Structures are given as C-alpha cells and as structure tokens.
Amino acid sequence: MAGLPALAMPCAASAAGFLEPAGPIAAGQIAHFGTISALMLIVIVPMFIALPLVLWRYRRGGKGSYRPDWEFNWGLELLIWGVPVALVVALGTALWRQTIAGDPYRPLGPDPLVVEVVALDWKFLFLYPEQGVATLDLLALPEDRPVTLKLTSGTVMQSFIVPRLAGQIYAMAGMQTQLNLIADETGDFTGRNTQYNGLGFATQSFTTRVMTPDDFDAWAASAKTQAATLDARAYAALLPSSVVSEPVIYGSFTPGLFDQIIASFAPGMTGGHAAHAPQARNDAPQAAHAPQADTDAPAAAAPHQHHQTTPEAGQ
C-alpha cells in the first residue's frame, strides 16, 4: 500500500447520525423530520384516542346502541377524506420546499471546495484538485466553506453518506453524482457506504475531519509533502477488494484522474459533448444532473456533466 499513515486517528468518531447535525443540510433534514412528524400526529392521535373509546363503548354488552345497518354518514365521510387531503396539501408544500432547498446538487455558495470521490471496494478515495493531494478513507474539510463532492464509482454501485453533514447519494461507475454540504463545526464525523457491496461492507467507513480553515490549509500543505503519488499504477493497485486499516495520504495525483475513471467505463461521458444532448429547456443555461432522469435522453448516452453546476430553476 503506497503512502504514509495519516495523523493518529481518534477511535470513536461520533456516529449519532443526523440527530446531532454538524451542518445546515443535516440540520434542515432533521428539522424537516420534526415538521412532518408533528403534522402526521393530526391523523394518528385521533385513532389512538378514538379506538379504545369505541372498543369500550361498543363492546358486546357495552353501553353503545346497536345499529347493525348503519353504514354511511356524509359529514364523517367529508371529514375522513377532507382532513387527509388538507394534510397532504400541507405536507406536500413542506416537501416541495425542503426538496428544492435541500437538493444535493445545489451549490451552497461561491467558491466551493471541490472534492472528487471515487467509491472502491471497501474504501473511498478522495481527490482534491485545488490542493493537488489525495487521500484514502480520510475526508478532510475546512469549516464554514461550501463543499462540492463529485462522486463516481470504480466498482459496484455504492451510497455515500456522512450523516452529521448531509444525506446520501449513490456513486455509480461511468457516471457522476453530486453532493453539496457545509460543515459548521469542527470534529471527526463518521461517513460510510450504505449500499451492500460484499464481504467488507460492514467496515466500509471513513473519518470526515472538519478543521478550521487555517488548520485545513496547514493540513493540505503537509499532505503535499508526502512522497506517495497516486498515478494510474497506484490507482490500479487500489482496485482489488480490500479493507484499509489506516488512511493513506498522497502528496500528488495524476490530473484528470477522476474523469479518466469515469471514461474508463463510459467513454464520452466526460470532457466532450454527449452524442445526444437533451432538448434545451426554457430555463437554460442549466447543467443536467449526471444520471439524467429526463425521458428525452437516450438511456445509453446520458448527457455528460460539466464541471460547474447552476442551481435548479425555480429556486
């Protein structure tokens, strides 16, 4: 294994999930969780109150009057259809707003730190184009700076998550997905793959280390001094399945490696224009999401992803 061990790792990175958010995206998700749960009580509480009462009153030998042919009442009917419909309008509005606001593709500010993520069998590779360094199973991030993760896979489909910072997104070979986040406190947070991918799945986690901007710059500078370089041969050595016990830091990597990895599965997905661009929408210019859900895009040739993203229309 090339490279040197990183800084000594604290064993217990917090794994409390999004119950303890450390960034606005995760905070928005847990807040939304609370909102929806509270709204849902409107239909749940009546059942928990009414059912015991009904059972007691109308039990055999109870006080309720027996009306075996009673089967309909317009008032009740409007109530049991109307309340859920009104509730879904409220829930749907909240859902729409939160989904647009929390779109993982929406950049969270100018000048984001771009990190390219390659999911491998049972480890994650992180490339820092701006800093020119790369890491294995260690995601170092500066505090309070928007981060844009671009993800792909060098193997099977995986799902990348750092619960305390943001939700998950799939990483797939030959395609690029995106995840934007900001960390607003320093510390070590566990991230992992949640999509089963074989024997080492249970241990496929990594540490996300959020530092102050100065510490991050110092970290990047010290990482630059590492002798190990991530070239094509070093990458090829990472492809066989393995569990990494210690994070690895590479002082340099082959520029464009991320695009090459995507192109190795899907030539034409990067760097050029796809054969069939999707029909221009009214709200252009707009980058298409990597795995394109539009029906007008041919399945085999989804449009490629440019290296910048503008927000979705309507946000």
Added chain:
Amino acid sequence: MNWELVFGQIKWTSFVFAGMIENPSLSEAIASGAGSLAVLGAIATVILLTVKGWWVPLWRDWLTSVDHKRVGIMYIVVALIMFARAVIEAALMRAQQLSAYDGGGFLSADHFGQLFSTHGTIMIFFVAMPFITGLMNYVMPLQIGARDVSFPLLNAISLMLTVAGAMLVMVSLVVGRFSTGGWSAYPPFTGIEFSPDEGVDYWIWAVSLGSIGSTLTGLNFAVTIYKKRCPGMSLFRMPLFTWTTLCTSILMIFAMAPLTAATIMLALDRYAGFHFFTNGDGGNMMNYANLFWLFGHPEVYILILPAFGVWSEVVATYSSKRIYGYTSLVYATMCIAVLSFAVWLHHFFTMGQSANVNAIFGIATMIIGVPTGVKVYDWLLTMVGGRIRLSTAMLFHINFLLTFILGGMTGVLLANPGVDFQVHNTLFLVAHFHNMIIPGVLFGMFAAVQFWFPKAFGFRLHEGLGRASFWCFAPGFLLAFFPLYWLGMMGATRRTFEWSNPDYLPWLALAMLGAALILAGFAFMTAQFIVSVRRREELAAPLGDPWDGRALEWSIPSPPPAWNFAVLPQVTARDAFYEAKKDGTAYRSPAGYEDIEVPRNTATAPLIGLFACAWAFGLVWHIWWLAILSFVLIWAVVIARSFATDTEETVPAATVRAANEAFLAAVRAAPGVTRDQEMTAANRGRAIPESLEGGAGALAAGAAMEVTR
C-alpha cells in the same frame, strides 16, 4: 469421461457439508445444520408418507387436483413451511447483530449476506405471495358464488411454478450458495463480474418462476371475477375481500412483467455476455432499479390489498355490523391500485434525479396515504354501532389499526427526499417496511387463517392458543422493529453483520427479545394447529357458519363440496347471506337440482412444476443437457395436455341433491347458537344472527327454514 458435461459446475465442494469439513467454524456448522435440516426434513416427509400410506391420497387428491380450494390450501401450506425457514433466518441475523459488537459474532460475512438475501426473497416471493394467493384462491370463488376459477388447470400450474421456485431456494441450502445481493439484487454487484458464482442464478430462476406463476394467477383471478359472478352479484354487491382480490389481480398482471423482464435481462448479462446492467460497455444499472421498482412498489400493494380485504371482512363480522363506507372503501382500493404505479421512484431518491422529479414522486407517495388513511378510519367507524367481540382475528385487527398507522407515518417521512437521504438503506427503512408488512400482511393472513379455517376444514381453531400466539406476536413485533427506527436514525445501516458502536447494543438487545417473542408466537400458532386437529371433534363446525358470517361462503357446508354450490345462488343485496338469515330465507331447499360438471384431476401441473424446477436447477449449474431436456419436457406436457378431451366429469343431480338435502336437514335440526356461545363446543356452525336480538327472531327464522319451495 467429461464430468462437466454431466454435472455442469457442481463439484463435491459445492455441497454445504464440504465447507464444514474443509473449514470448520460455527458459521459453517449452522449452514451445514440448515442443509441437514432440509435433507432430513425431506427424508422424514418421505418416511411419514410411506409409513402412513399417504402417497396415493397425496397424489390423487391433492397434487393432481385443480380444485381452487385444494390449490389454495396447498399455497398456504407452502407459505407456512417457507415462513418457518425465513423466520428462523431472521432470528439468526438478530442474534448475530447483537453478538457481533467489535468483531464478535458467530456468522461469517458471506453467510450473513446469504441470510438477508434468502430471508427477503423467501418472505416476499415464497411466504407473502403464496399466502395471499392461497387465500384469494380459497375465498374469492366462494364469495362470488362460483364453482371454480375460470381456468382451474392454469391455477394449478401457477401453484406448481411457485412451488418449483420455493424448492429451488430450499435446494440452495444444500447445493451451492445463494445470492448475497439482497432481495432486490441490484446490479452491477449481482452481475457476473462481481458475483461469479451460482448464488445470483438461484435468485434469478427462483424469482422468475414465482413471478410467472403470479402473472398467470392475476390473469386467472381477474377473468374469474369478471366472468364467473353468480346471478345478481353486481360489482358493487361483491364482498370487499373480492374487490381487493380484483385490484390485486390487476396489479399482478401489470407489475410482474417488469420483474420478469428485469430478471431475464440480468440472466442474459450473466449467461450470454449482454450488457444491460453492467458497469461498462453501455450497461446502465439505473435501468434495473427502475424496472425492479416498477414491479417492487406495486408488489407491496399486491401484498397489502388482500390483507385490507381480510380486515374488512373480519371487522364487519366481529362487530356484527355492515361495513362502514363500502363505496368509499372500494374507491379507496382502486385509488391505491392505480397510484401504486406512480410512486416507484421513491425507492431511489438518492440516485441523482433533479429535485423536481424527486419532489413529484414524493408528493405522489403522500397522496397514496389519503385513501389508505380513509380505509383505516372506515374500519374504525365500522365498529361504531356494532357489538364487538374480541376474537383472535379481531385482536389482530386492533393491533393492525394502531401499528399500521404508525408505519404510515414513517412511510410519509420516507416519502420526503430530504429525510430519505438520511435514512435510506438504514434500519429505519427496514423497520418501516416490516411495520407495514408484518402487522398488515402477515398478521392479516394469520387473522384470515383463524377466520376461514373452520370453513376449509370443518372445525374451529383452538381459541386460547390463538390468543396466546397473538399476545406473543403483537408485542414481539413492537420490540423487534420499533428499536430499529431509532437505530436507523443513529445511522445503523441495513444488511450489516457487525457494528462497532456501543450505543446500538441496548436497542439490538430489545430487538432480539422481540425476535424471540415472534418465534414464541409461531410456536404457539403451530401448537394451535396440532391441538385443534387433535380436538377436531369438539371443535367441529360442519354446518358452515361459525361466526355469524355475512358473505356467500358461509352459506355452504364446511368443508365445501367439490362443486361449492349445489345450486348457484341468486343475490339481491350486499352481505347476501346475512340478509338471507335475517329474512329467514337462508337454508331453503332449491326448486330442483341439475348435473354439475367439475374438472378432472390431472398430472399436468405437478409435472410442469417438476420439470420447471429441474430446468432452473440445470440453468443454475450450467447442466445444459438437463436444462434443455426439462424445457422440452415442460412443453411436451403442455402439448400432450392439449390433446386431452375428457377433462371434466359430471356429478349427477341425484348425488348433489342427496348431499345438499342432508346438509340442509342437519342445519335445520341444529339449535342455533348465539354469539355468547361462539367459542364453546355448542358452536357447530349454525349461527343465530346478532341482529335478531339474541334469539327473538330465531324461532321465526327456524320456522321459515322448514318451508320448501
């Protein structure tokens, strides 16, 4: 001698016991134990059948039967056998996760991967599907006043294809290994590049056989309901269980096709070097996700709708009251059936569609909650103005209302992409779908067994043991799955055989306790069957109406004759039989009898099932001669059958008359029982309707029954 030609890829190391010999460990011992159980179970069955001399009756009366009632019972037997295996697997996984803290545990990662894959595959395709199919098979033709389904032989073939798939999963215990790709088998992990062994092939062919069987079932039932209703049985007079059967059948017709397409495409990838879902060469695994969930989401409604039908029958019967809001329940069912095809994308919000697409599918998912919520409140209102009796089935129903609505809440949470991003692929999701499927589908089927068992076999099930099983199942479910919501929110992923987070331990311990309680519930249910069979004399209810039932199936003897109805009933209202009992027109002798044609038994279906199983086994192990030979034989059987002309036998009118008049005489002679005596030995199946106020009108009704037209 080229052994590869004969045995394909099977080697002696393929057998589960080889692993134990070569590489002994507790995990291998458990695998060998399971394999031994499968083998010993088969041997024990053979010995039992031989000693008891049951081979002939088994073949003559059951396996070759095309009677929808026997087909239905066989489906449910298959479901219960497979349930026994899959529930033990679940308990094993719970024990592993509890004991695996920091590298402990007793299962290997690979063994655990096979366990969650077989557990999911079996529970969906070979427990839930056969259970609902068997129940629909038994009850629906009786409820619409039909003598059988439209295509009795096709029905038997559907059963045998399902059995073939189940057999294949059982064989995988002994020969080779199963897939580790989970029940959804996402490529590229399940492609030949990453899963080169036979495991995924087992999954592909087992699921394909099951899904083809289900497609045929759906066609069969839909045609039956459209074409075979008795005179007067308009659509809006059908019992609600029949309505849900119709919706489920329509879903089966449309939803099984994408699954079959997806499994065949995956097979082409694996066998023939195609690139539908591979990583490179133009393959696209997202296409698989779409196809699979295009089946997978309607599938959950295929499972839950028949259970909704069961709940509708149970709550009306045990409240002695008409169902509240029949029409709105029908429309709600249809709404759900249609909408179930419009939400599949919520299974992969995390695949990178635009936020707008995610939002639309999220809202569509919430909209499904509306008719579902309406149904829950309809059932509650059905109890209002009733006289509720807390039988075992009713206890399951009350448990269902309370837990299902909580599962609905977590379902609405998961419909929000923002929440789903966090809890997708975690135990929160696992808890959610178990929360819907266990209290909804599985307990619905258990309630259905309590409810219809006396109809099928002529004696009631022991009530005390039924309650004991309920009081283990219900809290067992809560303990086993509600901690999983919390674990999922703490970030515990699904399909994970060990964690190193000590915070998980207390919750995992609770879940283990719940799993133990569920096993205890299953033990009580098994005991209930055994005890009931032994005491069948005192529990006998041959007169066919032990619960003061409402639909036509309760108007005929228990167990029903091969022809179901001596004379096809004439229906004038909903709850036809209940109305007849109230008016005093029930149990009247018909004006005359006619000859009845019933289909003859045939070996066609079991032969097709056998050859289909051999064909799939040959494909799994690349034993090409076996695969080709079996495939040819399947079609040879079909072609041979198409030349058969003498496929029906006639039951003479005199035979029908004798049987029916004897039944009617027995009913008239029997003292009716009130609901107070329902669980006593006095209940022989002649009910005094509750609405006759505890017997005030019973005399009048009795007098009317003496009148013969």
